[in-house]
Amino acid sequence: MEEKRRHIVAIINPVSGTGNKDKLPRLIDTVVDHEINDVSIIMSEYAGHAREIAAQAASDGADVVVAIGGDGTVNEVGSALCGTQTAMAIVPSGSGNGLARHLRISMNASRALQVLNNGVVGRFDYCTVNDRPYFCTCGMGFDATVSHKFANEGTRGFITYIKTALSEYLKYKPEEYTIDIDGETMQEKAFVIACCNAAQYGNNAYIAPRATMQDGLLDVTVMHPFNIVQSPLVGARLFLRQLGHDHHVSIYRGKRVVIERKQEGILHIDGDPVIMPARLVIENVAAGISILVPPSLPDDV
Numbered sequence: 001m002e003e004k005r006r007h008i009v010a011i012i013n014p015v016s017g018t019g020n021k022d023k024l025p026r027l028i029d030t031v032v033d034h035e036i037n038d039v040s041i042i043m044s045e046y047a048g049h050a051r052e053i054a055a056q057a058a059s060d061g062a063d064v065v066v067a068i069g070g071d072g073t074v075n076e077v078g079s080a081l082c083g084t085q086t087a088m089a090i091v092p093s094g095s096g097n098g099l100a101r102h103l104r105i106s107m108n109a110s111r112a113l114q115v116l117n118n119g120v121v122g123r124f125d126y127c128t129v130n131d132r133p134y135f136c137t138c139g140m141g142f143d144a145t146v147s148h149k150f151a152n153e154g155t156r157g158f159i160t161y162i163k164t165a166l167s168e169y170l171k172y173k174p175e176e177y178t179i180d181i182d183g184e185t186m187q188e189k190a191f192v193i194a195c196c197n198a199a200q201y202g203n204n205a206y207i208a209p210r211a212t213m214q215d216g217l218l219d220v221t222v223m224h225p226f227n228i229v230q231s232p233l234v235g236a237r238l239f240l241r242q243l244g245h246d247h248h249v250s251i252y253r254g255k256r257v258v259i260e261r262k263q264e265g266i267l268h269i270d271g272d273p274v275i276m277p278a279r280l281v282i283e284n285v286a287a288g289i290s291i292l293v294p295p296s297l298p299d300d301v
Contacts, residue, residue: 005038008038008062008064010041010065010066011054011065011067011069012042013043013072016069024068027113028041044069049076054079054086054088055080058080058081058085062086063086063087064087065077065080066088066089068091071094071271071272074135075133075270078126078135081289081290092112095203096202096203096271098200099198101203103198105294115293116292119293120292123287124289125214125216125287125288126197127285129195129282130276134270135198135270136196136201136270136271137194137196137208137268138282139207140265140268141174142192142223144268147268148268174190177190179193181253182256182257191225192222194207194208195257195282196220197218199211204239205239206239207243208251209241216284216286218255218282218283220252221251222251224250230248255283256282256283257282260278262278264277
């Protein structure tokens with residue numbers, strides 16, 4: 001009996017990251033095994049379009065929808081696929097690519113596309129903030145401010161992000177928060193609060209070094225204020241996956257987190273800045289989305 005061919009919809013965000021996407025359709029045609037896969041390629045045209053395409057693909061019974069772009073594109077596609085039988089695949093081409101890095105998906109487009117031929121479908125957690133889905137991190141404080149400024153820069157990429165962060169650090173003032181984690185309440189003055197499903201922001205900056213996407217829990221990283229002399233060590237630990245060892249950082253775990261601040265403000269959701277209310281309800285949705293991942297994915301992801 002002939003094996004059923006998979007129906008794959010590949011969505012390319014032509015403006016994500018810094019690279020040119022013109023060669024991607026031909027690369028897809030070259031790399032993907034057409035003996036087992038039927039692939040349709042669609043270019044997204046505006047913010048929110050990838051979500052619309054993915055929702056329609058799931059409704060039409062597609063087996064896999066491929067998000068080809070950055071974390072914002074992944075968020076749009078994943079948001080449409082939560083709770084469906086359609087799996088998401090990722091070909092990273094953004095600035096940070098946090099979720100792809102966490103799932104050990106190659107930053108090389110050709111190798112990432114190979115997952116469509118030999119990958120396996122796993123069930124992974126996602127999270128919501130005020131009912132809005134996210135897959136990697138959401139956060140407030142300094143990182144959200146940098147995300148907002150970075151989104152308005154004329155150029156993208158890691159160097160631009162670092163320059164923006166250094167500029168904002170010198171004028172940022174930490175805020176007061178009330179944090180409730182599964183019924184336990186605390187008051188915190190924080191430089192950053194990150195509610196993490198995955199371990200990193202992107203670019204191998206590990207804000208929650210022990211976070212996994214299959215434990216049904218959020219990792220809540222609270223970064224307390226520190227001075228400019230201490231900042232190089234904190235930054236080094238962020239990239240060395242040792243942030244949990246820094247005395248300026250507390251990391252908690254829970255399924256439901258309620259954070260209250262004095263007023264509405266900027267929140268980043270998978271790297272994209274948005275204005276959100278003063279009260280935020282963040283929840284983990286266990287095993288809520290199917291993702292196509294490399295066959296050798298470690299158990300601790």
